[in-house]
Amino acid sequence: MADQKALTTRAQDFSAWYNEVIMRAELADYSPVRGCMVIRPNGYAIWEQMQRALDDMFKELGVQNAYFPLLIPQSFFSKEAQHIDGFAPELAIVTHGGGKELEEPLVIRPTSETIIYSMYAKWIQSYRDLPMLMNQWCNVLRWEMRTRLFLRTAEFLWQEGHTAHVDEADAERFALEILKVYRRFAEEWMAMPVLTGRKTDSERFAGALRTYCIEGLMQDNKALQAGTTHNLGQNFAKAFQVTFQSDQGTLEYVWNTSWGVSTRLVGALVMTHGDDAGIITPPRLAQYQCVIVPIYKSDAERVTVLEAAERILRELRQGGVRTHLDKRDGLKPGAKYYEWEGRGVPLRLEVGPRDVAAGQVMLARRTGGAKSPLPTAGLARALQTEMDVMQAALLEAARVRREQHSIRGITKASFLEFLEGDGGFAYGGWCGDAACEATIKEETKATIRCLPDEEFRSPEAPRSCMWCDRPAVTEAVWARAY
RNA sequence: CGGGGCGUAGCGCAGUCCGGUAGCGCGCCUGCUUUGGGAGCAGGAGGUCCCGGGUUCGAAUCCCGGCGCCCCGACCA
Numbered sequence: 001m002a003d004q005k006a007l008t009t010r011a012q013d014f015s016a017w018y019n020e021v022i023m024r025a026e027l028a029d030y031s032p033v034r035g036c037m038v039i040r041p042n043g044y045a046i047w048e049q050m051q052r053a054l055d056d057m058f059k060e061l062g063v064q065n066a067y068f069p070l071l072i073p074q075s076f077f078s079k080e081a082q083h084i085d086g087f088a089p090e091l092a093i094v095t096h097g098g099g100k101e102l103e104e105p106l107v108i109r110p111t112s113e114t115i116i117y118s119m120y121a122k123w124i125q126s127y128r129d130l131p132m133l134m135n136q137w138c139n140v141l142r143w144e145m146r147t148r149l150f151l152r153t154a155e156f157l158w159q160e161g162h163t164a165h166v167d168e169a170d171a172e173r174f175a176l177e178i179l180k181v182y183r184r185f186a187e188e189w190m191a192m193p194v195l196t197g198r199k200t201d202s203e204r205f206a207g208a209l210r211t212y213c214i215e216g217l218m219q220d221n222k223a224l225q226a227g228t229t230h231n232l233g234q235n236f237a238k239a240f241q242v243t244f245q246s247d248q249g250t251l252e253y254v255w256n257t258s259w260g261v262s263t264r265l266v267g268a269l270v271m272t273h274g275d276d277a278g279i280i281t282p283p284r285l286a287q288y289q290c291v292i293v294p295i296y297k298s299d300a301e302r303v304t305v306l307e308a309a310e311r312i313l314r315e316l317r318q319g320g321v322r323t324h325l326d327k328r329d330g331l332k333p334g335a336k337y338y339e340w341e342g343r344g345v346p347l348r349l350e351v352g353p354r355d356v357a358a359g360q361v362m363l364a365r366r367t368g369g370a371k372s373p374l375p376t377a378g379l380a381r382a383l384q385t386e387m388d389v390m391q392a393a394l395l396e397a398a399r400v401r402r403e404q405h406s407i408r409g410i411t412k413a414s415f416l417e418f419l420e421g422d423g424g425f426a427y428g429g430w431c432g433d434a435a436c437e438a439t440i441k442e443e444t445k446a447t448i449r450c451l452p453d454e455e456f457r458s459p460e461a462p463r464s465c466m467w468c469d470r471p472a473v474t475e476a477v478w479a480r481a482y
Numbered sequence: 483c484g485g486g487g488c489g490u491a492g493c494g495c496a497g498u499c500c501g502g503u504a505g506c507g508c509g510c511c512u513g514c515u516u517u518g519g520g521a522g523c524a525g526g527a528g529g530u531c532c533c534g535g536g537u538u539c540g541a542a543u544c545c546c547g548g549c550g551c552c553c554c555g556a557c558c559a
Contacts, residue, residue: 144558146556
């Protein structure tokens with residue numbers, strides 16, 4: 001470890017803490033190129049776990065993976081008016097290749113709707129070809145003005161799903177199906193509770209009919225958009241002539257959806273569960289769920305202890321626990337404890353001569369509490385239980401924290417007071433006027449994170465807009481956001 | 483793009499005001515002793531002082547001009 005000093009605490013400076021945690025855990029590093037980051041093995045391992053889980057869920061819905069090119073003809077972007085308006089400012093464009101100026105500049109994809117639907121136009125002829133359900137795992141590039149490790153980098157990794165359907169109802173159904181997947185992933189894998197809902201028109205994806213999202217609340221009480229899914233309507237189908245012949249023999253435009261989550265989720269994980277010692281990785285996403293630290297003095301002890309540790313390692317791996325044995329010599333056990341805590345490993349087993357003699361190990365949990373002895377026999381099963389408990393506890397703790405920092409039935413006055421304090425999710429009535437929404441954003445820096453789904457709405461529907469007192473058309477959730 | 487900060491060893495920094503042998507802590511290498519919550523001692527390696535010009539016998543330091551990065555805001559996954 002490069003740095004032995006204590007981290008800046010979350011209370012002192014959340015932003016400094018966040019950066020230090022990432023460096024300490026060796027999740028990522030700054031690259032020579034502004035706004036770009038290197039994802040180091042510890043960070044990439046988390047992303048791989050995320051990919052695996054999400055990919056399985058997509059495939060259960062019948063989605064297939066494919067790969068589309070990095071470079072997109074510039075003209076493709078002007079085919080859908082809102083889309084070009086939304087993305088033009090942040091495009092990176094390749095103008096030269098092989099030492100010659102290109103006839104048509106090529107855009108490095110910021111997202112792939114245009115190229116994918118241009119291909120769908122070739123592949124879809126009949127309603128029998130629908131739905132067409134594809135996803136790709138790739139990198140994209142957006143020339144962001146200000147960047148932050150994982151949360152907003154110029155280049156980032158993500159998955160983008162793109163589907164085509166026979167009618168609006170099927171597209172809508174599928175977009176919402178994906179929203180459920182995202183929510184399930186956030187809660188069951190990341191242990192991160194999220195609100196689900198619809199974005200207002202001003203926050204909608206450029207080119208979409210409707211955008212739905214999952215929103216998490218970080219420990220500094222700022223909201224983070226963690227995933228979006230869009231019903232694109234027929235906007236792209238019309239721009240790229242994606243048509244099919246219906247069972248009635250008529251020629252129709254398809255209805256599209258697109259949806260994505262990115263490496264931003266790694267940042268979300270840090271900000272949801274990290275503490276002043278570093279990150280806490282939920283067991284289901286941890287690269288190593290358990291690390292074994294051997295303890296010995298003499299050479300004789302070393303042999304005995306390592307032999308026992310190796311045996312435990314084998315048994316745990318066989319029992320499905322992702323385990324690492326830290327055999328490094330010359331590092332005191334305490335130094336290893338600090339290192340693995342910083343890296344967020346959920347469980348740590350200490351194995352010393354006394355433990356070997358007693359047929360036990362000492363278990364320490366990343367989430368705290370006293371160390372406790374566990375018999376070596378049946379250890380894998382015991383640790384699985386420990387991890388289930390920890391996974392559930394992390395989700396519950398995050399949920400409690402979010403609810404403690406949520407306020408309902410706000411008025412303009414109570415809303416302002418709430419923002420003056422710690423902030424968080426503020427539920428209240430909204431008139432539906434984009435001008436009112438913009439004023440609120442300008443004056444408070446808070447935005448409507450979503451128009452929450454039924455499940456998250458307040459028992460009593462608000463009757464008036466919390467800001468302007470005109471009749472409310474819906475309930476909205478405001479927060480300051482990343 | 484506005485505001486702030488910073489560029490000196492792998493990392494964190496002092497030295498810059500007031501020009502004169504390039505330093506400290508951590509890390510790294512070797513050896514010995516250590517190892518149940520961040521080990522100790524000894525020896526050692528490691529530098530275009532961000533870049534370019536200028537002033538000077540002499541520049542990390544003074545002058546001029548660039549570049550880069552980080553943080554805070556406006557825009558966004």
